[in-house]
Amino acid sequence: MIKSFQRMNLKSIKIKSAMVFCLILMAESLSAQTSGSGLSIPTVLLWVLAAVIVLAALFMGESILKLEANNSGADKKRNYSLFPNRFDFFGSKIKPGVPTGNLHVLSKGHDIKLEGGAERVLLDFTSKGSTYAIKPTDFHGIAPIPKVQVEVGDNVLAGDALFYDKANPNVKFCSPVSGEVIAINRGAKRAITEVVVLADKEINYRSVNKVDLSSIDQESLLTFLQENGVFPLIKRRPFQLVANPAETPRDIFVSTFDTAPLAPDTDMVLNGRTTAFHKGLEVLSKLTSGKVHLGIDAMSNQLDAINNAPFSEKHWFAGKHPAGNVGVQIHHIAPISMNDVVWTLGVQEVITIGALFTEGRYNAERVVAITGAEFNKNHYVKTYQGACLSDLIKENVSEEVENVRFVSGDVLTGSEIAANGYLGFYDDQITVLKEGNYNEMFGWLLPLAPRPSISRTFPGFLMPNYEYTADTNTHGERRAFVVTGQYEQVLPMDIYPQHLMKAILTNDYERMEGLGLAELVEEDVALCEFVCTSKQPLQQILREGLDMMHEQM
Amino acid sequence: MKPILNFLEKIEPDKKKSPFLHAVFDGLFTFLYAPKSTTKGGVHIRDGMDLKRTMVMVVLAMQLCYLLGTYNIGHQHFTAMGQYLGFLEGFHLKLAHGLIKLLPIFVVAHVVGLGIEFWYAAKKGHAIEEGFLVSGALIPLIMPPDIPLWILAVAVAFAVILGKEAFGGTGMNIWNVALLARVFIFFAYPTTISGDEVWISGIEKVDGVYMSEVYGWAHQLFDGFFNWFNLDTFGHGGVVADSYTGATPLSIAKTEGWAVYDMAGNLTGGVLNTYSINQMFWGLIPGSIGEAFKPGIIIGALMLIGIGIASWRIMLSMIIGGSLVAMMMNGMAGSDAAIAMNLDEFMAVPWYAHFYMGGYLFAMAFMATDPVTAASTNTGKWIYGFMIGAIGMIIRVWNPAYPEGWMLAILFMNTFAPLIDHYVLSFNIQKRLSRA
Numbered sequence: 001m002i003k004s005f006q007r008m009n010l011k012s013i014k015i016k017s018a019m020v021f022c023l024i025l026m027a028e029s030l031s032a033q034t035s036g037s038g039l040s041i042p043t044v045l046l047w048v049l050a051a052v053i054v055l056a057a058l059f060m061g062e063s064i065l066k067l068e069a070n071n072s073g074a075d076k077k078r079n080y081s082l083f084p085n086r087f088d089f090f091g092s093k094i095k096p097g098v099p100t101g102n103l104h105v106l107s108k109g110h111d112i113k114l115e116g117g118a119e120r121v122l123l124d125f126t127s128k129g130s131t132y133a134i135k136p137t138d139f140h141g142i143a144p145i146p147k148v149q150v151e152v153g154d155n156v157l158a159g160d161a162l163f164y165d166k167a168n169p170n171v172k173f174c175s176p177v178s179g180e181v182i183a184i185n186r187g188a189k190r191a192i193t194e195v196v197v198l199a200d201k202e203i204n205y206r207s208v209n210k211v212d213l214s215s216i217d218q219e220s221l222l223t224f225l226q227e228n229g230v231f232p233l234i235k236r237r238p239f240q241l242v243a244n245p246a247e248t249p250r251d252i253f254v255s256t257f258d259t260a261p262l263a264p265d266t267d268m269v270l271n272g273r274t275t276a277f278h279k280g281l282e283v284l285s286k287l288t289s290g291k292v293h294l295g296i297d298a299m300s301n302q303l304d305a306i307n308n309a310p311f312s313e314k315h316w317f318a319g320k321h322p323a324g325n326v327g328v329q330i331h332h333i334a335p336i337s338m339n340d341v342v343w344t345l346g347v348q349e350v351i352t353i354g355a356l357f358t359e360g361r362y363n364a365e366r367v368v369a370i371t372g373a374e375f376n377k378n379h380y381v382k383t384y385q386g387a388c389l390s391d392l393i394k395e396n397v398s399e400e401v402e403n404v405r406f407v408s409g410d411v412l413t414g415s416e417i418a419a420n421g422y423l424g425f426y427d428d429q430i431t432v433l434k435e436g437n438y439n440e441m442f443g444w445l446l447p448l449a450p451r452p453s454i455s456r457t458f459p460g461f462l463m464p465n466y467e468y469t470a471d472t473n474t475h476g477e478r479r480a481f482v483v484t485g486q487y488e489q490v491l492p493m494d495i496y497p498q499h500l501m502k503a504i505l506t507n508d509y510e511r512m513e514g515l516g517l518a519e520l521v522e523e524d525v526a527l528c529e530f531v532c533t534s535k536q537p538l539q540q541i542l543r544e545g546l547d548m549m550h551e552q553m
Numbered sequence: 554m555k556p557i558l559n560f561l562e563k564i565e566p567d568k569k570k571s572p573f574l575h576a577v578f579d580g581l582f583t584f585l586y587a588p589k590s591t592t593k594g595g596v597h598i599r600d601g602m603d604l605k606r607t608m609v610m611v612v613l614a615m616q617l618c619y620l621l622g623t624y625n626i627g628h629q630h631f632t633a634m635g636q637y638l639g640f641l642e643g644f645h646l647k648l649a650h651g652l653i654k655l656l657p658i659f660v661v662a663h664v665v666g667l668g669i670e671f672w673y674a675a676k677k678g679h680a681i682e683e684g685f686l687v688s689g690a691l692i693p694l695i696m697p698p699d700i701p702l703w704i705l706a707v708a709v710a711f712a713v714i715l716g717k718e719a720f721g722g723t724g725m726n727i728w729n730v731a732l733l734a735r736v737f738i739f740f741a742y743p744t745t746i747s748g749d750e751v752w753i754s755g756i757e758k759v760d761g762v763y764m765s766e767v768y769g770w771a772h773q774l775f776d777g778f779f780n781w782f783n784l785d786t787f788g789h790g791g792v793v794a795d796s797y798t799g800a801t802p803l804s805i806a807k808t809e810g811w812a813v814y815d816m817a818g819n820l821t822g823g824v825l826n827t828y829s830i831n832q833m834f835w836g837l838i839p840g841s842i843g844e845a846f847k848p849g850i851i852i853g854a855l856m857l858i859g860i861g862i863a864s865w866r867i868m869l870s871m872i873i874g875g876s877l878v879a880m881m882m883n884g885m886a887g888s889d890a891a892i893a894m895n896l897d898e899f900m901a902v903p904w905y906a907h908f909y910m911g912g913y914l915f916a917m918a919f920m921a922t923d924p925v926t927a928a929s930t931n932t933g934k935w936i937y938g939f940m941i942g943a944i945g946m947i948i949r950v951w952n953p954a955y956p957e958g959w960m961l962a963i964l965f966m967n968t969f970a971p972l973i974d975h976y977v978l979s980f981n982i983q984k985r986l987s988r989a
Contacts, residue, residue, distance in 0.1 A: 045851070049872070049876075049905070049908075052869070052872075053873070055878070056869075056873065081657070112598070157817060197628045201806070216934070247805070255925040263608065316916075335985075335988060336987065337988070385641050393711055405597065407597055411596065411597045411598045412596050412597070414597065414600075416597070431597075433597055433598065436589070436591050436592075437589045437590075437591045438557055438589050439586040439587065439588065439605055440586060440587040441558075441586055441587075442585065442587075442608075443586065443587025444584075444587050444603055444605040444606045445606065445609060447587075448602060449852065451600075451601035452598065452600065452601070453600045453602050454600060454602075455600065455601065455602040455861065456859065456860045456861045457602065457606060457610055457861075458601055458602075466960055470598040471598070472591040472592045472597055473587070473589065473590070473591060473592075473599070474588070474590045474591060474592055474599045475587060475599050475600065475601045475602070475603055476587065476588070476599075476602075476603020476604065476605065476606075477583065477588055477590070477603070477604075477680055479603075479604045479682060479723065479724065480682075480721075480722065480723060480725060481682075481722030481724055482607070482684075482723065482724040482924060482925055483604075483607060483862075483924050484864075484927070484929040484930075485864065485924075485929070485930075485931055488931060490706075494984070495981075496930060496978060496981060498929065499929070499930070499974070499978055511978075511982070514725045514978075514981075514982030514985060514986065515978065515981065515982060515985075516985060517979075526595070526596055528599065529595055529596045530596045530599060530600055531600045531602075532599075532600070533600070533602050533603060533604055533607055534604060534724070535599060535603065537594065537595050538595070539594075539595040539596070540594055540595055
């Protein structure tokens, strides 16, 4: 049977459409012969019902056919189906040059379209910055009061250690710039919140020994990386912790694209830094017992810098947000459980690691997208890790702008910072949002201003490319979980988020682990939190679950 | 708009001193104005959808059923007495009679239900939750038009207190609140909600003769109004025609089947002998207030599916389940066992005919799809809907006392929905374990 299907070349979408059309024509002529009397609405409805039942039977037959094809070991890449499959529809959006072998098409998800995307202009701010800060609060799993190695008034070079975690003294957190330490700020319970460095006009780098990657042994490579502040750049899953050099990761995952609202484009970030990127991948490939996996956007222009990247296995993803989240990509490439250890990085972190070898210095340059409709211009700037917000956006804010919120990161996962606050350690984006502290008359029933939503009760779903100006209003009060199936709609993973959240809320460890807690971190459920009708704080609940589970391990 | 807002903010009662007043104020204020709360931690923007909007969309989807349900109360009343038999004849009288019957039911259901909700909100110190918006709109639609109001009040109180608040309020209940109110009446006061007589409103038995009840002040008020415009008036009503039984299609189907023909091929009995398909489709049959008008239900269901609020999986699988069981019964009809158990006629009713009768579609569109009490996983929803369809059809046809089954089937599957979810989740957990 399979052979005959192969001969017919059912894969061609044209033949399939023709077959479906013929079926419809046959049904038409049949019904024309039988219906002598006039059609009443009940009979029409009966016909519709009959059609539904026939369709259900067709689908059943079709899945049996696919199962049969699978079991008999037929060629997996062919489409043994009566209907064109989603590859046939997505085909138009997938850019040429994407191999179908390693392509994952994710049908679930949602792109939040916001006004204020960054123009493709890169301004150099590396010499304009005044102060930079590294914030211990950006890192999960380190003690709230790390051991600070510098004092106020000390001079540091870029790449000098500022502090380290007492539980893990090998992991050094390095200064992105050279200059004078001017403040060590503390927050609640004396926890250190910021170590601030006043930058020199000309950045001086700590000298780094030249290392030959091909000859160096594993141990001295690890020591070298520890000394030069590489490990804070790497996140460890499960739990989203700072990577521990004592662990050997099963695999390393790098997502080369970001699908979050207004996220920066990869080619702007990679521009001119391809060598360092490739070198970084080579370094990473020496750190893992498995592979370095690259997640690549199948729906944007293919970049040679990524497609030709060495020492890595490439996977293409086509889909809406959160397809660019590394957690989603891990789920589809090689899912993890509680006892696995994998490391994840962003493109710019890989570049910093690579630059240690290609440039011989700790180069913490970051390309940051300045986004949000409240800025009067949106563009990219080149600066260093932990830059001060007020340095970066001086020219973007007009005088009358007030009642806004600055977010380091994107609107889903970023953290709120003050106008003179500092960019987060991993963030490559600044977003500005209007605060939504207003009462809207009948806002829940007849909203006057368009607002982003996945709900089809708003006319917005008819205009998928409309760019919204969002604000921070919650658009409703917090309620118990009522609506079901909503989170699954936007999370392209085989996970039941709502039940996982309930397991966390009831401290059911076994269920938490079974339902896939290990595969998630906050950014993966951020979109679920956005769509939540009951306005539940899912990221916070998930973090509580992760922390509880981490304590148990 | 600013002055109203300022005024409302000024009169806000103190939450500590008068919690009940504050709860009421808060409920009305958040109805009038979306709150000005902003996101803290987590996501910085939120979807425009909230629970109020979700609930009100469901209520909107029911409005066509309300419209024709009201009219049909009057239509059945006059049909019983053989007056104004045409659909549009006596339009104003039928509408007025329907309103007189429906409005008290609607008001009592809401006053009792919302009153309890407000009281609990004040006692527990949380905001008023929107769950009763939908329950309160559903309850009148599943009642017979002549339901005594005190029974209704007791039933609603039972459903809201024991069915919902005892479990922790909206989102926590195990059983569908509206159906719980109905099942309470069904078991506690069965004569008011089953049989042939309860579905026609405003009829009473005087000295063995069925006649229209003595019209009260409300009818007389309308009469004065109609007199003014020289329209027909209610007058003193009339006597129910001898041949009229008020039997619902289902009770006819139970005793006589769908259609009975004599030797010459003439229709002599069965449902079709009394009601035409069009009549059943357009809802001009006796029954619960909202269940009869099929186009309204279908439009409501399509609307809910279209805007993505109700689960199409539950609706579709419920139809498939019900149809399959009905087809099996069609196949078994005529066997010795069926005849011996006196079920032959009902079992022979064609599977598609079940859609025209009773609350099949209404239960599918509005009752089974309640997200709180239904299965919460997508796979679970298929099983849940299918089982409701299958079990509901079994109860409808094989139940010796009462020819309808959706209420009991849905409550039964509400009970088992967590179990279905448990197995779906266990499967997911097993899959994850076997991968490691």
